[in-house]
Amino acid sequence: MYPARTLRAAALAALAILTLAALPGAALAHRANVFAYVEGDTIHVETSFSGGKPAMNSPIEVYDAASGALLLTTQTDAKGLGAFAVPQAAREARADLRLVLLAGEGHRGEWVVKAGEYLADQEAAAPAGGAAPQAAASPAPQATGAAPAALVDEAALKRIVAEAVSHELAPLRRSLAAMAEPGPTVHDVLAGIGYILGLFGIAAWMHSRKASR
Structure with a gap:
């Protein structure tokens, strides 16, 4: 018969091993982070693990957030x-776009790009009422000594302004997206606790075996 102390240590070690088995790699794995920002008609994506290492050559799936339809990879x-x-x-x-990063070994991250982010530039550039831009009218004869009237295509002006604003705001959008990067989840915390308990249980079991000899 084994001493009760040895049995308790063995039971603790077994429980710890089962805990680690139920969380395969979760305690040791790096979290996959992804965030995106819009610049013009392009969505830029940046990815990394929790340690800062980039998620290299990893697939990104783009879904319609409402319907769940896969739009592109x-x-x-x-x-x-x-x-x-x-x-x-x-x-x-x-549609809002849901970006899913598949970084391998079960690591994944998600980011949602709202429709308003990529439609803003398009709507700003579109002519009012959907009408096609009209050719500029010929300037009326000016009185001698009068300054010539400035002729500006309103739709073209809107387009230029939209492109300029989008370009200037791109770094700000990126910074805001990075600040919104989520921290550890409850699952990550529990996985870390399980890993620590597992190591403690195994150490206690080995110590108990030495003491019983």
């Missing part, structure tokens, strides 16, 4: 960066 580069044009189907449906 792209991939990050060696720096963990990716980019893709907004799908026409998403524009027509004015």
